[in-house]
Amino acid sequence: MTLARRPMLRGGLSLGALTLLAGCDLSDHDSVQRVLARFSQWNDKVQAAIFGRSRLAPEFPDAMAVKDFRYNAWYGPEKAPRLNSADYRLQLAGRIDNKRPWTIDDLYALPQVSQVTRHVCVEGWSMIGKWSGTPLRSFLERIGADTTARYVGFECADGYYEGIDMPTALHPQTLMAFRLSDEILPQKYGYPFKIRIPTKLGFKNPKFVTAIYVTDKQPRGYWTDRGYNWFSGI
Amino acid sequence: MTPIYDEQRHPLSRRILHWVMALSILIMIGSGWRIYNASPIFAFLTFPEWATLGGDGEASLARHGDPGVATAIAWHFAAMWTLFVAYVLFVVWGIVTGHFRRDFLPVGPRTVTHDMIAALRFRLEHRLGEYNAVQKAAYWGALAAVAVMILSGIAIWKPVQTYPLELMFGGFQGARLVHFLVMAGIVFFLLVHVGLTLIVPRTLLAMVVGRATELRHADASEKLP
Numbered sequence: 443m444t445l446a447r448r449p450m451l452r453g454g455l456s457l458g459a460l461t462l463l464a465g466c467d468l469s470d471h472d473s474v475q476r477v478l479a480r481f482s483q484w485n486d487k488v489q490a491a492i493f494g495r496s497r498l499a500p501e502f503p504d505a506m507a508v509k510d511f512r513y514n515a516w517y518g519p520e521k522a523p524r525l526n527s528a529d530y531r532l533q534l535a536g537r538i539d540n541k542r543p544w545t546i547d548d549l550y551a552l553p554q555v556s557q558v559t560r561h562v563c564v565e566g567w568s569m570i571g572k573w574s575g576t577p578l579r580s581f582l583e584r585i586g587a588d589t590t591a592r593y594v595g596f597e598c599a600d601g602y603y604e605g606i607d608m609p610t611a612l613h614p615q616t617l618m619a620f621r622l623s624d625e626i627l628p629q630k631y632g633y634p635f636k637i638r639i640p641t642k643l644g645f646k647n648p649k650f651v652t653a654i655y656v657t658d659k660q661p662r663g664y665w666t667d668r669g670y671n672w673f674s675g676i
Numbered sequence: 677m678t679p680i681y682d683e684q685r686h687p688l689s690r691r692i693l694h695w696v697m698a699l700s701i702l703i704m705i706g707s708g709w710r711i712y713n714a715s716p717i718f719a720f721l722t723f724p725e726w727a728t729l730g731g732d733g734e735a736s737l738a739r740h741g742d743p744g745v746a747t748a749i750a751w752h753f754a755a756m757w758t759l760f761v762a763y764v765l766f767v768v769w770g771i772v773t774g775h776f777r778r779d780f781l782p783v784g785p786r787t788v789t790h791d792m793i794a795a796l797r798f799r800l801e802h803r804l805g806e807y808n809a810v811q812k813a814a815y816w817g818a819l820a821a822v823a824v825m826i827l828s829g830i831a832i833w834k835p836v837q838t839y840p841l842e843l844m845f846g847g848f849q850g851a852r853l854v855h856f857l858v859m860a861g862i863v864f865f866l867l868v869h870v871g872l873t874l875i876v877p878r879t880l881l882a883m884v885v886g887r888a889t890e891l892r893h894a895d896a897s898e899k900l901p
């Protein structure tokens with residue numbers, strides 16, 4: 443072995459050692475996190491490019507919808523916010539013509555459709571449920587939202603916040619879901635409504651929505667601020 | 677009698693692609709185990725955190741309620757690109773340069789069985805630079821396994837955009853199961869692959885510096901008829 447080859451051998455071996463150590467501490471280095479964030483942004487672009495604006499998520503027979511849907515949040519169901527139907531107002535902001543706040547009665551009077559679709563959690567579990575509500579697209583058109591803007595953002599009563607790309611907001615299966623399993627959305631599942639997006643991972647489906655805004659600035663998200671991929675399409 | 681030297685050569689392109697795939701696969705396995713732990717397929721099986729990739733889960737949980745799954749997914753979805761690119765180049769290179777045809781063919785059930793039995797009885801001669809039938813079959817198996825991992829991985833990543841793909845695996849949860857089982861197969865391959873490398877360290881030398889030689893053993897001329 444010549445001298446010139448020794449550094450390569452050493453390089454190869456330390457690469458192997460590096461891999462073994464990776465589990466211990468490399469993940470939490472700022473420089474590693476920055477590289478991973480760059481890959482995540484690249485993945486946002488790839489996902490936006492392959493997103494089919496009219497490609498529908500699979501729908502299932504009513505009988506396959508789970509009645510006792512899994513409760514999922516970072517807090518227990520007893521801590522889920524209780525919104526009062528008399529006081530509740532949905533606030534509108536950003537590039538929207540008519541920003542009049544909406545009451546629950548006004549929202550629930552909107553034309554509704556139903557879907558039996560699959561909720562896919564970022565953790566890997568999935569569950570089929572039946573949701574009913576008004577397509578977000580028709581609501582955005584009704585309030586005069588500028589649908590040439592890039593994003594739609596949501597603020598929630600439990601401190602959650604999310605945002606989605608406009609093509610997903612306009613997708614025919616993206617709903618403001620007022621009902622789960624044919625019943626008014628129960629308190630712990632996000633009363634008075636949740637955004638149901640069968641083309642996104644579960645955490646991109648905010649509950650207890652209190653404000654909707656339309657913007658060109660990418661909205662932050664509760665879990666994306668904690669390192670999850672922003673687009674998170676499925 | 678003049679001594680005969682066996683020689684193993686790996687061109688630079690093959691070595692780079694080999695190590696990029698190796699590193700990517702290790703990252704995919706480690707981060708995949710952390711992701712698996714978030715929602716285990718088998719109730720009796722979770723992976724110890726020290727064996728997984730995703731940083732200090734306890735600190736992450738205390739900081740913002742996530743046990744490092746976010747970082748694990750970030751690793752997984754970064755390494756999938758390096759693995760995909762290296763794998764495609766490796767396969768294209770392997771076909772175009774004749775590496776697969778020269779070194780991994782011919783291979784058939786008869787020679788594999790013969791060599792497997794010989795290997796299990798510790799009677800299989802290793803000659804540097806030449807693959808026995810079990811090795812050839814194992815390399816084909818590893819290449820096929822990565823292909824299945826890529827396909828089942830796409831089915832899990834994009835179950836709506838590529839819905840027909842998940843049906844091939846028996847649905848979304850079926851794709852997760854296939855992804856897990858083939859991972860286990862790849863881990864087994866890696867254990868054997870690295871184990872044999874430790875027995876014959878010169879093969880590692882060849883994969884690092886590109887060339888290794890070895891004096892041929894006197895009885896190594898015996899070959900399968």
